[in-house]
Amino acid sequence: MNISSEPRKELDSHNPELRKILKNIESIKRDITDFRQTKIRTDYNKILKRFDQLEQSILIHSKQLDKMEKALITSTTTKLTEKQRIILKWLIMQYDGSEVYTNIIDKISKDLKIPESTVRWNMRGLREADLIEAGTKDNKGIPVSLTTTGRMMADYSKAMD
Numbered sequence: 001m002n003i004s005s006e007p008r009k010e011l012d013s014h015n016p017e018l019r020k021i022l023k024n025i026e027s028i029k030r031d032i033t034d035f036r037q038t039k040i041r042t043d044y045n046k047i048l049k050r051f052d053q054l055e056q057s058i059l060i061h062s063k064q065l066d067k068m069e070k071a072l073i074t075s076t077t078t079k080l081t082e083k084q085r086i087i088l089k090w091l092i093m094q095y096d097g098s099e100v101y102t103n104i105i106d107k108i109s110k111d112l113k114i115p116e117s118t119v120r121w122n123m124r125g126l127r128e129a130d131l132i133e134a135g136t137k138d139n140k141g142i143p144v145s146l147t148t149t150g151r152m153m154a155d156y157s158k159a160m161d
Contacts, residue, residue, distance in 0.1 A: 018062045025055050071149040080129075080153070083122045086112060088131065091146055092154035101134040104144045126150065 029051055032044060080088070090108060099107060105123060109116040126132045131150030135142030146154060 018058055018065075021058055022055060025051055025058075067148050068152070071152040081122060081125070083114065083118060084126055086114075087119065087122055087126065088146075088150065088154040091132070091144070092151065095144070097145060098143055100141060101144055104134075 029048065032048055032051075087108060090112060094111065095104070101123070105116055105119045108114065108123075109119045112119075123132065127134065130147055131153060132144055133142075133147055134144040
C-alpha cells in the first residue's frame with residue numbers, strides 16, 4: 001500500500017476538484033497511519049485498502065476527463081470537412097482495424113466512390129488533427145486506428161445523422 005504526504009502528480013491544473021479530493025485522501029491516510037502507530041489496528045488494512053482503491057478510481061476518472069477535454073478542444077479547433085466526417089464514420093462502422101494506410105485509402109476510395117487523391121488528402125487532415133494513427137514511411141506496417149479523440153468525434157458524427 002502506498003502512503004504519501006502529497007497528492008499524486010498525475011493530476012494537472014485542469015482538475016482542481018479531483019486534486020483537492022486526493023489531497024484529502026492523503027490526509028486521511030496520514031490520520032489512519034497515526035491510529036496504527038497508537039496500536040489501534042482494527043480494520044486498519046481494510047480501510048487503507050479501500051482508500052487506495054478510491055484513489056486509483058479517481059486517478060482513472062481524472063485521466064478519462066483529460067481525454068474528454070482534449071477531444072473537446074480538438075473538436076472545437078478542428079473544422080472537419082464533410083468528406084472527413086464521412087471517412088470517420090466509415091472507419092468506425094466499416095473498418096476492422098487491420099489495414100495499413102495505403103490499403104485503407106484504396107478501400108475507402110472504392111467503398112465510398114471517392115477519388116483516391118481526395119481520400120488521401122482527407123486522411124492526411126485526420127492524421128494531422130490526431131484523429132487517426134498509422135504507420136509512417138519510416139515506420140511502416142502499422143494499421144490505421146482511430147485515436148480516442150477520433151473515436152469520440154466519429155461517434156458524435158454518427159449520432160448527428
